[in-house]
Amino acid sequence: MARAMFEYTKTILDKVSFDANLFCKEVKKAIQRLLPHEIEELRLWIIALTRQNPELNQCLMYLNT
Numbered sequence: 001m002a003r004a005m006f007e008y009t010k011t012i013l014d015k016v017s018f019d020a021n022l023f024c025k026e027v028k029k030a031i032q033r034l035l036p037h038e039i040e041e042l043r044l045w046i047i048a049l050t051r052q053n054p055e056l057n058q059c060l061m062y063l064n065t
Contacts, residue, residue, distance in 0.1 A: 005033055013046070020058060
C-alpha cells in the first residue's frame, strides 16, 4: 500500500510541475504521508526533475530537514 502512495505522489507532482507554488504545496503533503525511505527516494526523483524545471529547485528545502 505504501508503495502505491509513493507512485501516486510522483504522478501528482509530475502533473503540477508547471507551477512551483503548487508543486511545493504537494511536496509538503507528501512529506507527511510517505515513509522516511520513500522521502529520500522522492528527494532524488525531484532533483532529477529540477534538471528539466529549475524553477522547482526551491521546493528541495522541504526535503532537506
